[in-house]
Amino acid sequence: xxxxxxxxxxxxxxxxxxxxxxxxxxxxxxxxxxxxxxxxxxxxxxxxxxxxxxxxxxxxxxxxxxxxxxxxxxxxxxxxxxxxxxxxxxxxxxxxxxxxxxxxxxxxxxxxxxxxxxxxxxxxxxxxxxxxxxxxxxxxxxxxxxxxxxxxxxxxxxxxxxxxxxxxxxxxxxxxxxxxxxxxxxxxxxxxxxxxxxxxxxxxxxxxxxxxxxxxxxxxxxxxxxxxxxxxxxxxxxxxxxxxxxxxxxxxxxxxxxxxxxxxxxxxxxxxxxxxxxxxxxxxxxxxxxxxxxxxxxxxxxxxxxxxxxxxxxxxxxxxxxxxxxxxxxxxxxxxxxxxxxxxxxxxx
Amino acid sequence: xxxxxxxxxxxxxxxxxxxxxxxxxxxxxxxxxxxxxxxxxxxxxxxxxxxxxxxxxxxxxxxxxxxxxxxxxxxxxxxxxxxxxxxxxxxxxxxxxxxxxxxxxxxxxxxxxxxxxxxxxxxxxxxxxxxxxxxxxxxxxxxxxxxxxxxxxxxxxxxxxxxxxxxxxxxxxxxxxxxxxxxxxxxxxxxxxxxxxxxxxxxx
Numbered sequence: 001x002x003x004x005x006x007x008x009x010x011x012x013x014x015x016x017x018x019x020x021x022x023x024x025x026x027x028x029x030x031x032x033x034x035x036x037x038x039x040x041x042x043x044x045x046x047x048x049x050x051x052x053x054x055x056x057x058x059x060x061x062x063x064x065x066x067x068x069x070x071x072x073x074x075x076x077x078x079x080x081x082x083x084x085x086x087x088x089x090x091x092x093x094x095x096x097x098x099x100x101x102x103x104x105x106x107x108x109x110x111x112x113x114x115x116x117x118x119x120x121x122x123x124x125x126x127x128x129x130x131x132x133x134x135x136x137x138x139x140x141x142x143x144x145x146x147x148x149x150x151x152x153x154x155x156x157x158x159x160x161x162x163x164x165x166x167x168x169x170x171x172x173x174x175x176x177x178x179x180x181x182x183x184x185x186x187x188x189x190x191x192x193x194x195x196x197x198x199x200x201x202x203x204x205x206x207x208x209x210x211x212x213x214x215x216x217x218x219x220x221x222x223x224x225x226x227x228x229x230x231x232x233x234x235x236x237x238x239x240x241x242x243x244x245x246x247x248x249x250x251x252x253x254x255x256x257x258x259x260x261x262x263x264x265x266x267x268x269x270x271x272x273x274x275x276x277x278x279x280x281x282x283x284x285x286x287x288x289x290x291x292x293x294x295x296x297x298x299x300x301x302x303x304x305x306x307x308x309x310x311x312x313x314x315x316x317x318x319x320x321x322x323x324x325x326x327x328x329x330x331x332x333x334x335x336x337x338x339x340x341x342x343x344x345x346x347x348x349x
Numbered sequence: 350x351x352x353x354x355x356x357x358x359x360x361x362x363x364x365x366x367x368x369x370x371x372x373x374x375x376x377x378x379x380x381x382x383x384x385x386x387x388x389x390x391x392x393x394x395x396x397x398x399x400x401x402x403x404x405x406x407x408x409x410x411x412x413x414x415x416x417x418x419x420x421x422x423x424x425x426x427x428x429x430x431x432x433x434x435x436x437x438x439x440x441x442x443x444x445x446x447x448x449x450x451x452x453x454x455x456x457x458x459x460x461x462x463x464x465x466x467x468x469x470x471x472x473x474x475x476x477x478x479x480x481x482x483x484x485x486x487x488x489x490x491x492x493x494x495x496x497x498x499x500x501x502x503x504x505x506x507x508x509x510x511x512x513x514x515x516x517x518x519x520x521x522x523x524x525x526x527x528x529x530x531x532x533x534x535x536x537x538x539x540x541x542x543x544x545x546x547x548x549x550x551x552x553x
Binding site: 043044045046049051053054059060116117118119120122123125126127128129132133134135136139196199200201202203343345346348349 | 381382383384385386398400409412413414415416417418433434435436437438439441442443444445446447451453482483484485486537538541
């Protein structure tokens, strides 16, 4: 007898095709991409298109966020090295603070980059094109910072491990060469991510010279915050920080001005720029941008710094200073995250 | 290449032909057709805009690539050397046309898993891995392997409306050069200075 071609409910019976799962809907649901449905649809329209490669929540969800972490850690690490070796040079624990900055760059930033890369085993190829690529320039600067910074810090750090016989000390001319080479490289590490983003011509919210300036300011402020935290943890008091708090106040003021300028720049740019502004202020990204970057990362630390400067809070001031530093770091991370997430490609036509 | 927007019906034949030729995984479209909606009801229009890699003369992707994996060949075709690519995706972000795709790993269309669910999927995976790699950036190659044999790219051959014309832009007597001149060909995002090599003929 021939096999029935009609099922019990009267519909034509589906013939299973070899190898293809019977429950297609279930399989489709499983294969659904990490991109939100609306974003995927927009990719097929002549409309501003979100960049989904860099930052959390991209095509690979968490792993893509490693790049954000790398840029953040690299910025604050290089900032901490500069602040500890330039401004805080003669204070106790400055060498320890500089070493922490170096470790952040050498270990934290490098590891985060490796997690992000599609083919981490080929990482050495990233250094091949400094003539045209800002990624190559930034990573070469990172290596120079690690090598010269380690050479500069070696006479201070070696005795901690019982090692003697470093042929130079921190006051020698050669040591100064190491220091200034490391500081120059640290500035490139702090600023290059801004140039990386600035070079993307079709993303209006990134293609502005304000980004390198903003990222440099945020990195130095992050360095000040990290140095303050290190000092507070090491000495148990914020009383020795003095000038650092004043510098932090100025940096916070500069950051407020830069963020306002950046938002104004978006407001006066093309439609894609305005859409990015909308994302920063009105979408889910606004939670990070307004809540963390602006209020927690700028307004609160600025207020706490001012309160600390008045000196009316006595011993509580140290705790407030530590909180202020931590909020500043959270703000730094959030501002980078928000700017990455608000990056939209202009439509092709 | 010249794409005649007046002839394009938005049938997605080019997209399917590209998929069949290169076995690209899900969500990867070397050739795609964007929908451009303009005007307001009742005077609104919808125009399909086929987009592929523009094989720019001044490619942003090549400029920003830190490894030198993206290269412009002498014949003008921009290709990615998958042996050199590290998957940093700077080119994907820098490309103004959204023509580049990062492929972390091959995925089956039906199950979304790394393992092929059918014999065809197995063949497809094998062909894809012959042409590309995992953890690297991929893009339209103008079907370089076909062009080298004197064949037309798959999307050009498949277009039922004959909206696509492939040829040498440097030759003033070629069909593409004549079409651009006669029908006032234009390019996408010319203002960015990338000097794209794909021209469009206006829809009206």
